Amino acid sequence: MHDIRFIRENPEAFDAGLARRGAAPAAAGILDLDARRRAVTTRLQESQSRRNDASKAIGQAMGKGDKDTAEALKAEVAELKQVMPALEEEDRQLAAELEAVLAALPNLPADDVPQGNDEADNVELGKWGSPRDFSFTPKEHADLGPALGLDFETGASIAGARFTFLRGSMARLHRALGQFMLDRQTGQNGYTECAPPLLVRDEAVFGTGQLPKFADDLFQTTDGRWLIPTAEVSLTNAVREQIVDEDRLPIRMAALTQCFRSEAGAAGKDTRGFIRQHQFEKVELVSVVRPEDSDAEHERMLKAAQGVLEALELPYRTMLLCTGDMGATARKTYDLEVWLPGQGAYREISSCSNCGDFQARRMNTRYKPALGDAGAKKTEFLHTLNGSGLAVGRTLVAVLENYQQEDGSVMVPSVLQPYMGGLERLTAEN
Structure with a gap:
């Protein structure tokens, strides 16, 4: 707003x-x-x-x-x-x-956001890691995964297109990724773990900007509630209609949740594989801060997301989105794109956005600055930020493609092995 x-x-x-x-x-x-x-x-x-x-x-x-x-x-x-x-x-x-x-109007872009029409005009800020030099032709995850428990056919038979059924060590690897990400964000980066509702009311989805313009991207229940497209909705609305004490700031929250998107605007995109699903898991990061702290918090959130990819030793690049590729609520967005050798391309795995006071105005979320020499001050709107730390399914895809072996097995990244009971390799037998 x-x-x-x-x-x-x-x-x-x-x-x-x-x-x-x-x-x-x-x-x-x-x-x-x-x-x-x-x-x-x-x-x-x-x-x-x-x-x-x-x-x-x-x-x-x-x-x-x-x-x-x-x-x-x-x-x-x-x-x-x-x-x-x-x-x-x-x-x-x-x-x-x-x-x-x-x-109905989008947020105004920050001054340092590059002008552009679409993803072709985004600006690469840097790369981390070097793509692996394979001695064989690497497969895409959609070809590699089914033998290891990534069951697209059963998922589609149960729920339709863009749903997947995970089995055995594949399901465990998926769970391990989510737990590792959440542990890292809470243990190393100072986010408070939350378990928020997955169903929310109209005012919550309005507050974070999905309503009224993007209702077609969401799923709605018969009683009028909405399935969250990301935990951003639930976490950000935790401070809805509040005057927050300044000594509580910054507020940093993280949640590992199921997310639900109709993908109405993505018809024909990534219909094959596990990249674009109607139901998926994500570790969401949300910060609520004073206006003067939001730029620094944005950089901090970006580093928190980058740290997960670096711990998993997955090559990635950092992109600054142009004005035409940002989400409607953002004033500035960084995307992280992970290298997928099977596709031979970098693909988005995280977005970290500074929304300024745009969402706070919709939610009526304010704070009262501490008393200064001038005496009592009026309340001010806070700034909100959100980011993926990371999307679990897309990270699973990246692990499968980057850690695949010529025999069709997949090595488990060392940081995930404790979450896998010491398992070092995914094979068709486990």
Whole structure:
């Protein structure tokens, strides 16, 4: 959600920010609607004030025996009582219309986000690790995995396309990855482990920006709740409609959860294999911080995600997303792309985004700065950040492709072996 005061004071800058996102100018229409709403609000407040004054004056006139004045005031109060409900309804409708317009607009990009239309315009910031030199032609995970317990056919027979059934040591490796990631983020990077709801209400999904514009990307239950597309929704809304004490900041939360996405906008993409599923697991990282700390927290979150890939010894590159490839709620996003030798390409495995105060305004999440020399300060909106630390299924894909052997087995990364009961290799027999 955008700050209406910023738009009033900086309409040209606001439209320039929207233009960088490929959106049409909106300031003029917003300001016209805002002016109409404020005019109605003023009339309503004036009517309320006059009604109160007139009601008091009735008693005073009656006390003086001035019946004519009292009757005239009574008539005025009665007329105001008839007019005010219409003003209240108009004020409510205009406020709702203004909120709907603001809610449909994307966040404005940070100044250092590169201009661009799509992923081709993203900027590579650096690479870590060297792709393995195979003595044989490496397979894609979709060809390698079925013999080791990655069962696409059974998953599809049970639930349809984009669902997979994992068996034996493959299922255990998947579980080991999630546990390793969560242990690392909580034990080394200071995130608090959480076990949040997987079903949420409308206001929660609105708060993080998936509603109203991206409802088609979600699954909804028959009772009107939504299956979370990522634990970002549940974790970020843990501070919804709160005034957070400054001494609680920064708040850092992590959760390993199932996630559910309809993939409505990804028709025909990655239909083969385990990369793009309707149901998947992810370790989500969420930070809630003071505005002045959000840039540094963004870099910290990025390093927390990078650390998982480095511990697993998986080559990756870091990308700064351009304006046309960022999610609607982000003001700046880093993507981590892991090397997949079977595809011969880097593929996204994590996104870390700084949303600024965009989500906090939708959730009405604020904090009151500590008292300074100037005395008490007003509350301010917090900044929220979210990132993958990491997507478990995509990391499983990366492990399978990077650690595959010529005989079709897969070596288990050393950091995962304690989670695998000491198992060092996945084979068709285990």
